[in-house]
Amino acid sequence: MSVEKVPPKRPEGLLFEQSTAGKRGCEVPAAQVPAAAPLDARFIRGEIEGFPELSEREVVRHFTRISRLNYGNDQGFYPLGSCTMKYNPKVNEKAARLEGFAEAHPLLPEEAVQGSLQVVSELERFLCEIAGMDAFTLQPAAGAQGELTGIRMVRAFHESRGNPRQVVLIPDSAHGTNPASAHLCGYRVEEIASDSRGCVDLPHLRERMSEDVAVLMLTNPNTLGVFESEIGEICRVVHDAGGIVYLDGANLNAFVGVARPGDMGADVMHVNLHKTFSTPHGGGGPGSGPVGVKEPLARFLPVPRVARTEAGYRWRSDFPESIGRVHAFHGNFGMVLRAYAYVLANGPGGLREIAETAVLNANYVRKRLEGTYHLPYSSPTLHEVIFSDRNLEKHGVRTLDVAKRLMDYGFHPPTIYFPLIVKGALMIEPTESEGIQELDAFIEAMIRIAREAEEDPDLLRTAPHSTPIGRLDEAAAARKPILRWTPATSKGEA
Amino acid sequence: MRYIPSSPGERRRLLEAIGLRHAGELFDSIPREFRLERPLSLPDPMPEADLVEHLRGLSEQNLDPRAAAVFLGAGAYRHFIPAVVDHLISRSEFYSSYTPYQPEFSQGTLQAIFEFQTLICQLTSLDISNASLYDGASALGEAILLAHRARRRRRVVTAATVHPEYLKVAATLTSRLDLRIETLPSGADGLVDPGRLAQSLDPQTAAVVIQQPNFLGRLEEVEAIAEAAHRVGALLLVVVNEAVSLGLLKGPGSQGADVVLGEAQSLGVPLSFGGPYLGFMAIRSDFLRELPGRLVGQARDAAGRTGYVLTLATREQHIRRERATSNICTNQGLCMLAASIFLATLGKQGMRDLADLNRARAEYAKSRLSRIPGCRIPHDGPTFNEFVLELPGEAKPLHRALLRKGIVAGLPLADYFPERKRDLLLAFTEMNSKSQIDRLAEALGEAR
Numbered sequence: 057m058s059v060e061k062v063p064p065k066r067p068e069g070l071l072f073e074q075s076t077a078g079k080r081g082c083e084v085p086a087a088q089v090p091a092a093a094p095l096d097a098r099f100i101r102g103e104i105e106g107f108p109e110l111s112e113r114e115v116v117r118h119f120t121r122i123s124r125l126n127y128g129n130d131q132g133f134y135p136l137g138s139c140t141m142k143y144n145p146k147v148n149e150k151a152a153r154l155e156g157f158a159e160a161h162p163l164l165p166e167e168a169v170q171g172s173l174q175v176v177s178e179l180e181r182f183l184c185e186i187a188g189m190d191a192f193t194l195q196p197a198a199g200a201q202g203e204l205t206g207i208r209m210v211r212a213f214h215e216s217r218g219n220p221r222q223v224v225l226i227p228d229s230a231h232g233t234n235p236a237s238a239h240l241c242g243y244r245v246e247e248i249a250s251d252s253r254g255c256v257d258l259p260h261l262r263e264r265m266s267e268d269v270a271v272l273m274l275t276n277p278n279t280l281g282v283f284e285s286e287i288g289e290i291c292r293v294v295h296d297a298g299g300i301v302y303l304d305g306a307n308l309n310a311f312v313g314v315a316r317p318g319d320m321g322a323d324v325m326h327v328n329l330h331k332t333f334s335t336p337h338g339g340g341g342p343g344s345g346p347v348g349v350k351e352p353l354a355r356f357l358p359v360p361r362v363a364r365t366e367a368g369y370r371w372r373s374d375f376p377e378s379i380g381r382v383h384a385f386h387g388n389f390g391m392v393l394r395a396y397a398y399v400l401a402n403g404p405g406g407l408r409e410i411a412e413t414a415v416l417n418a419n420y421v422r423k424r425l426e427g428t429y430h431l432p433y434s435s436p437t438l439h440e441v442i443f444s445d446r447n448l449e450k451h452g453v454r455t456l457d458v459a460k461r462l463m464d465y466g467f468h469p470p471t472i473y474f475p476l477i478v479k480g481a482l483m484i485e486p487t488e489s490e491g492i493q494e495l496d497a498f499i500e501a502m503i504r505i506a507r508e509a510e511e512d513p514d515l516l517r518t519a520p521h522s523t524p525i526g527r528l529d530e531a532a533a534a535r536k537p538i539l540r541w542t543p544a545t546s547k548g549e550a
Numbered sequence: 551m552r553y554i555p556s557s558p559g560e561r562r563r564l565l566e567a568i569g570l571r572h573a574g575e576l577f578d579s580i581p582r583e584f585r586l587e588r589p590l591s592l593p594d595p596m597p598e599a600d601l602v603e604h605l606r607g608l609s610e611q612n613l614d615p616r617a618a619a620v621f622l623g624a625g626a627y628r629h630f631i632p633a634v635v636d637h638l639i640s641r642s643e644f645y646s647s648y649t650p651y652q653p654e655f656s657q658g659t660l661q662a663i664f665e666f667q668t669l670i671c672q673l674t675s676l677d678i679s680n681a682s683l684y685d686g687a688s689a690l691g692e693a694i695l696l697a698h699r700a701r702r703r704r705r706v707v708t709a710a711t712v713h714p715e716y717l718k719v720a721a722t723l724t725s726r727l728d729l730r731i732e733t734l735p736s737g738a739d740g741l742v743d744p745g746r747l748a749q750s751l752d753p754q755t756a757a758v759v760i761q762q763p764n765f766l767g768r769l770e771e772v773e774a775i776a777e778a779a780h781r782v783g784a785l786l787l788v789v790v791n792e793a794v795s796l797g798l799l800k801g802p803g804s805q806g807a808d809v810v811l812g813e814a815q816s817l818g819v820p821l822s823f824g825g826p827y828l829g830f831m832a833i834r835s836d837f838l839r840e841l842p843g844r845l846v847g848q849a850r851d852a853a854g855r856t857g858y859v860l861t862l863a864t865r866e867q868h869i870r871r872e873r874a875t876s877n878i879c880t881n882q883g884l885c886m887l888a889a890s891i892f893l894a895t896l897g898k899q900g901m902r903d904l905a906d907l908n909r910a911r912a913e914y915a916k917s918r919l920s921r922i923p924g925c926r927i928p929h930d931g932p933t934f935n936e937f938v939l940e941l942p943g944e945a946k947p948l949h950r951a952l953l954r955k956g957i958v959a960g961l962p963l964a965d966y967f968p969e970r971k972r973d974l975l976l977a978f979t980e981m982n983s984k985s986q987i988d989r990l991a992e993a994l995g996e997a998r
Contacts, residue, residue: 127647488554
């Protein structure tokens, strides 16, 4: 076998293991000023044992080498369901690095940051139009922080009417951040069942809805990629009992420019700029999770809020009922700027084309893999399609094995084992950023893997075979966690 | 649209393959009454060249960072960023990937997080660091929640000299938990008085919160404060929002801090009008199960090779849902990577030199500015790269006058503390040359 002809690759050690006393990667400018009298010894640290000492050359080589152990969406197809791994336009990166933006201190006087304030104000306006909302805050740093912000506002709204209420209703297909955010706002979480279509079970919702319910948190299209067609009635049921409808906008990519949550009855929603609006996922952040509201909730928005006045753009904090701040300064402006550039590049037609292509791509994948893989819900698919491993069980192959084997074919696996209501879920979201050639190559790989499951299940159970490392023993790692490097003969740190 | 790779012909083929005639039919599951029958009211699409022009024009509406002398800190610091940082974080293997759910395809990100966790432990002198949090302010909120869980007590005492915006964010994040956050005023020297603190603590206190250097730039007596906190069984949480100071100052973990958290924007992340930044949190190992956020651990594969994985996920929301330690489901991946590259490049000696340089420039400024007639340093004593200057008159008009000369004379403290009308909070980094500082001193001397 040719594999044996390839000598084993030298693993890339840790920064700390490559360090040599006396090396440095950067010189600091001359002081220009007289040396300061030294601080008292009680404040000053000793040398940090084991801290890196490397030349610039070695730093570059180290991080370049470890970068190559990663798979990014510029390398290939990344159908990670519910994450919307679309293309990150390069001009957005350039925009964020323009000196006037990148070097603007957040506490500069307003007259010194009119450009940044205009970006904030205009993106708020764009998002209002796209979502059908009346006002937006760009302060939350991520989707989960957006949820927290939204539910805090819901609480403030109910409190202003004398009763904060106790319960948040959340469908069982929801993302785990929904219940965690609701809990942090002091609410009790109750689950709403999904019906056979994978949608909110309307009779169950009617039964659970009462004056105790503060808010229904709804993801639409839901995590099965299915549009909640009864959204109108769902909102009516909640509103009739004085409740609020929170829309988790994680899946806005499915219908941007086609329909608007605000028109359907949503009162509060968050959008993820790192999903629908193309800001890079960065290996797990930074993100940005702006929150939009209808007028009755606007007075609770976080402060400061940007305002357009005759004297230019200004920050305003005179909203006594505001829930306060959720982020220091003004949120993740660098992400706001990228999203702003993305909306301008697309225009209204481009945004609609995004939704159409994303939904088209998901339906094409569904059509071609249906039958080979088990489709647990046959409801119409929007931007993502969920299969399960039921057809593979008889070969002793699980979803995890399919995911690992996909890597050998050069594809990032889909999201797996989510949503929780599908056993062995494989959640595929192609986004609009793939053409037919890439989709076909992925589909072919999936079909071949299904055949391999039948003919050589062990090949899948031991996959991946082509990656720098194999499956890691995660259970052992959690039992005796090693969470940092330590010097071989540690004398403790000064 | 240029970002979408399918041609009209290919789209027709895809539509045919799924048995549809029009793209509109893709949305039949959306009730007709909710479908938007008009184009969104947004500007027309911009070709890239026009877009760049437009954005450049907007960026030029901001203060020209090259021409101005800016002495602002207060939780966000302008430091030099070596070219390698931006070069390396711009590799799309890093920036176009997501949370490392699939370790075999994400060893780059995972190893970088493991290295970041180690670097933060080294700087803070603590045992365990997470993979980062949104920003320093939310890190404080999360640390208070951690102390509340670990001690099951409802009272938190915080120094008045913790960043005011951090306290506001922490209040928002913890407001539903029936926690009492009380503020302890600082003394005339701008410091927490450990004796007074000890008197205000009781067995109901879950945590004491201080900042080092504090919001006024002064260095707190961490050890004495830790002793007072521990005497009643409270945790000491130390906020650090100028992480460059850790090149010189003792890691608070070595002085008794149980949690060190804050903002690491200073380590290679641009100012960018306030974000994205880099929250961090390090803890004593006793509190591991209560730690919020992502964690990476070392692991082995079947062949015995070492690799890295997300670990201890049972604390997290996607498993624990409403019983999770936090609702956070990401970290600040790319900012964290920037900080690791920054720290590796500066290295052991570079971090010390940089910290010394920052302090030297600030000490020079202190001596120059305090000699201006009528100006004084109200909280005299050890500082790092930031301090308060009291002017003979109101600070705001003078601040505005200097702005017209291209000088941003720090932050008028009245923005946060209305009674402090004559105070400026000024920061000095390696980006503020001696001649800039001289310019500031002359302008203040003329304008006062």
